Amino acid sequence: MSREADEIHMAHALRLAARGLGTTWPNPSVGCVLVRDGRILGRGWTQPGGRPHAERVALAAAGDATGATAYVTLEPCAHHGKTSPCAEALVAAGVARVVTALTDPDPRVAGRGHAILRTAGIAVTEGILADEARRVTAGFLKRVTQGLPLVTLKLATTLDGRIATATGESRWITGPDARRMVHAMRMMHDAVMVGSGTAAADDPDLTVRDMGSPHQPVRIVLDSRLAHSPDSRLGRSAKDHPVWLVHGPDAPGPARTAWEATGARLIEAPPAADGRTDPEAALRALAGRGLTRIFCEGGAGLAARLIRQGLADDLAVFHAGTLIGAEGTAALGPLGLAALADAPRFTLRETRQIGADTLSLWSA
Structure with a gap:
């Protein structure tokens, strides 16, 4: 997938993330788009109250995401809460590649989500439209890093x-x-x-x-x-x-x-x-x-x-x-x-x- 295509799909994911602003706290509002062979299979954003996460919404919409590329505006979570980590859900779904805009600064994640994906043999590309993602995610980032x-x-x-x-x-x-x-x-x-x-x-x-x-x-x-x-x-x-x-x-x-x-x-x-x-x-x-x-x-x-x-x-x-x-x-x-x-x-x-x-x- 070309850099231009990555940016187009990430921009789509960021527009989805913006839909959840104000409704997802204390969780960030994240967007996810699943693409295979140039076709969008599923998309989602964090739901009111912070769950389900964007990746799970998109995977449910896709049904079969085998071999797809997942565009996610923030590193998939790596910690166990009310559900298992989204990074593990993407592995289980058989996606071939994950593209993210930002690493999650939450100490419970902080690179662990990317590591789970790479350990499973999934190609990971980071930093696509990072500046735009910081704008959408600014509230969550500031609360986590500055209190x-x-x-x-x-x-x-x-x-x-x-x-x-x-x-x-x-x-x-x-x-x-x-x-x-x-x-x-x-x-x-x-x-x-x-x-x-x-x-x-x-x-x-x-x-x-x-x-x-x-x-x-x-x-x-x-x-x-x-x-x-x-x-x-x-x-x-x-x-x-x-x-x-x-x-x-x-x-x-x-x-x-x-x-x-x-x-x-x-x-x-x-x-x-x-x-x-x-x-x-x-x-x-x-x-x-x-x-x-x-x-x-x-x-x-x-x-x-x-x-x-x-x-x-x-x-x-x-x-x-x-x-x-x-x-x-x-x-x-x-x-x-x-x-x-x-x-x-x-x-x-x-x-x-x-x-x-x-x-x-x-x-x-």
Whole structure:
């Protein structure tokens, strides 16, 4: 098989992997395509909840994969869990060759899957479209290697960088197409996160709406004192869709009891020096509970703290063609910069027109 053909089939597998984003945590979303004599026999991606894995879905679709080439976006697993390793399943299916994009950094795998395949006499080609695969798999990779989830920070601003008028009015700066895009982006993340200030000001719901019957991400509030009301929209819907609150050790007992009664999950994390929730400590606690991709929608203060601490991996910035002026609320709180050279810099990946607004995607 030529390098060009390998890249075509791996690109197909990566598109499949992207379909599972937001639904497979703590497992990665993986894509697999089985090809024999230029014909696709079967394909699959990791299913909601993380199982079955992509390779098993593709093998089941193929029926007979003898002599096929398997294109897999991440090294097949090598450890025994609820099922036997996918590397062993590929051996048992009689595939002749396996092409992967990335080695799995999980210590339970970390090259062992490739080794199982090679020991069985299967030809293995690694590193096909590795950069593209890192993009799709970034949340899982970061959680495994750094103990942190991938964070996408969403900002919806006027042309002059304002998110509300002087009176606090903010609905709606961007148009309906942009708001629908935000719901689509929520779907591709494990969780949606806001700070306590945004929760109090907006009483948000944070669910995915008007997108058919999607999975619902975990809804997270960073709230050191659990000041947000359990009678809020989040509290009233916590039994229907998951709500997690990250709080400090000094959160009052009655507030804990009231929130637990709603069905919300409480997660204690060490506070920052000012007593507020420390974003890094909160994110590490969330990664420890399996989250790999978090979509942050909340607040100029939280946005600034994430950027100051280097915790925002991606920016999704929606710009509306309107102006509010200096009296409006800025999209970011203080960054404490003394010199322009100290300003955080992001690299532009893509710009799109979304209805009357523009969306720019940036990476740290």
